[in-house]
Amino acid sequence: MSIWEYANPVKFMRTSGAILPYAVAGAALCTVSGLVWGFLTPQDYKQGATVKIIFLHVPAALMAINIWLMMLVTSLIWLVRRHHVSALAAKAAAPVGAVMTLIALITGAIWGQPMWGTWWEWDPRLTSFLILFLFYLGYIALWAAVENPDSAADLTGVLCLVGSVFALLSRYAVNFWNQGLHQGASLSLAPGERMSAVYKYPLYLSMLGFFLLFLALLLVRTRTEIRRRRLAALLAREMRA
Amino acid sequence: MKALLLRDLRLATRAGGGFGLALAFFLITCTLVPFGVGPEGGTLARIAPGILWVGALLSCLLSLDRIFALDFEDGSLDLLATAPLPLEGAVAAKACAHWLVTGLPLALAAPVFALLLHLPGPAYPWLVVSLLIGTPALSMLGAFGAAVTVGLRRGGLLMSLLVLPLYVPTLIFGAEAVRRGAAGGDPLPALIFLAGVTLGVLALVPFAAAAALRVNLR
Numbered sequence: 001m002s003i004w005e006y007a008n009p010v011k012f013m014r015t016s017g018a019i020l021p022y023a024v025a026g027a028a029l030c031t032v033s034g035l036v037w038g039f040l041t042p043q044d045y046k047q048g049a050t051v052k053i054i055f056l057h058v059p060a061a062l063m064a065i066n067i068w069l070m071m072l073v074t075s076l077i078w079l080v081r082r083h084h085v086s087a088l089a090a091k092a093a094a095p096v097g098a099v100m101t102l103i104a105l106i107t108g109a110i111w112g113q114p115m116w117g118t119w120w121e122w123d124p125r126l127t128s129f130l131i132l133f134l135f136y137l138g139y140i141a142l143w144a145a146v147e148n149p150d151s152a153a154d155l156t157g158v159l160c161l162v163g164s165v166f167a168l169l170s171r172y173a174v175n176f177w178n179q180g181l182h183q184g185a186s187l188s189l190a191p192g193e194r195m196s197a198v199y200k201y202p203l204y205l206s207m208l209g210f211f212l213l214f215l216a217l218l219l220v221r222t223r224t225e226i227r228r229r230r231l232a233a234l235l236a237r238e239m240r241a
Numbered sequence: 242m243k244a245l246l247l248r249d250l251r252l253a254t255r256a257g258g259g260f261g262l263a264l265a266f267f268l269i270t271c272t273l274v275p276f277g278v279g280p281e282g283g284t285l286a287r288i289a290p291g292i293l294w295v296g297a298l299l300s301c302l303l304s305l306d307r308i309f310a311l312d313f314e315d316g317s318l319d320l321l322a323t324a325p326l327p328l329e330g331a332v333a334a335k336a337c338a339h340w341l342v343t344g345l346p347l348a349l350a351a352p353v354f355a356l357l358l359h360l361p362g363p364a365y366p367w368l369v370v371s372l373l374i375g376t377p378a379l380s381m382l383g384a385f386g387a388a389v390t391v392g393l394r395r396g397g398l399l400m401s402l403l404v405l406p407l408y409v410p411t412l413i414f415g416a417e418a419v420r421r422g423a424a425g426g427d428p429l430p431a432l433i434f435l436a437g438v439t440l441g442v443l444a445l446v447p448f449a450a451a452a453a454l455r456v457n458l459r
Contacts, residue, residue, distance in 0.1 A: 131406055131409055134402075134405075134406040135406055137402060138399075138402045138403045138406060141399055141402055141403075142389065142390075142399065142403065145390075145393050145396070145399050146392070146393065151392070151456050151457065151459065154452075154453075154456040155389050155453055155456055155457075158389070158449050158452050158453050158456075159389060159403065161449065162385065162407070162446070162449050163406070163407070165445075166406065166407045166409070166410065167406075169410045169438070170406075170409045170410055170413075173409065173410040173413045173414065173434070174409075174413065176413065176414070176417065176431070176434065177413045177417055
């Protein structure tokens with residue numbers, strides 16, 4: 001099994017169709033149980049009940065960054081090897097990533113209001129997330145604007161490469177510009193205090209749930225794109241006949 | 242490459258080329274801001290570095306679609322693509338021409354506009370230097386944005402959405418250098434980062450822009 005086999009849409013449709021129900025069921029199970037478990041955790045001694053928003057905020061932020069990373073990899077695969085399903089997967093992932101970014105920004109604002117006393121702060125992490133959101137918007141808009149699907153895939157692929165460099169550059173440039181208010185990484189491999197197990201395990205579960213949710217959405221959206229492509233091909237054939 | 246550069250410069254400076262339009266836009270921005278925030282000198286002096294940099298950014302953006310659009314319409318871009326000169330070189334020449342007619346005049350005229358905004362005295366040299374260092378990156382990134390959107394009918398708005406996020410690092414370092422200069426601090430670290438961004442952009446972005454152009458000319 002290699003990813004090159006799935007450049008064949010028929011093969012991709014068959015495999016993804018087989019995986020999809022499990023992804024959907026797993027996403028529903030993990031997300032719901034993770035969030036409910038998270039909701040039932042005791043209140044934090046300092047943050048009170050607001051700590052519970054972490055079970056939405058952290059998984060969404062994690063996915064927002066990783067979806068862009070996945071788009072970068074799939075765009076590269078498309079640009080180098082003309083793997084059509086790969087380009088469509090990048091296209092399908094972008095709106096999901098944009099929504100994840102938005103969820104992270106909004107939940108962060110809701111948490112920030114009682115905790116930091118402000119909805120929005122020009123903190124490096126917040127700012128770079130806003131910039132990431134802008135990159136997602138530009139990427140989606142470019143896909144929508146170019147008519148020829150292959151040109152659109154090429155142009156968005158190049159944009160994704162350039163955008164990745166600049167998103168990363170902006171991430172560190174904003175550090176230079178303003179010192180942060182946001183706390184460091186929530187989870188760390190280093191042994192020590194970081195986060196109590198009471199919160200850690202529901203968070204892991206909800207992260208897994210968000211990943212499966214993304215997988216399910218990605219498969220559904222990619223399948224839709226392939227079907228749309230087939231439809232366009234059929235229509236074109238009809239026009240010629 | 243030189244012939245292409247001279248041709249673009251001639252086209253831009255003759256009637257209807259829009260030379261000076263960016264400068265006029267910059268002037269209008271600097272005139273409008275005091276209406277928005279009030280005429281107190283202290284407030285203006287505090288926000289002047291940011292306003293001047295954002296103004297320069299927007300004026301640069303205004304003339305970007307001219308880089309490739311006209312040549313795309315009349316077909317000379319196709320000739321350029323088949324010319325012995327690599328397309329990357331053509332992109333660099335065109336971005337350079339764009340910089341010479343917008344970025345350079347902006348940087349040289351900025352002190353006059355800074356006067357309108359009560360920029361503190363020590364910041365003037367840093368304003369000019371930071372604009373001189375930063376605007377080539379703006380032109381080159383703009384050429385990339387123009388190359389991506391050249392085939393689209395209403396590419397202008399989309400281009401600003403694509404290009405402006407790319408301007409963030411340049412804006413941060415450029416405005417920070419001026420702000421530090423105004424506060425009497427040491428603007429050198431910001432300038433070095435700014436120069437780093439510009440050099441990286443000049444070295445790598447022509448390839449991305451040429452790739453995008455080739456897609457659009459296919």
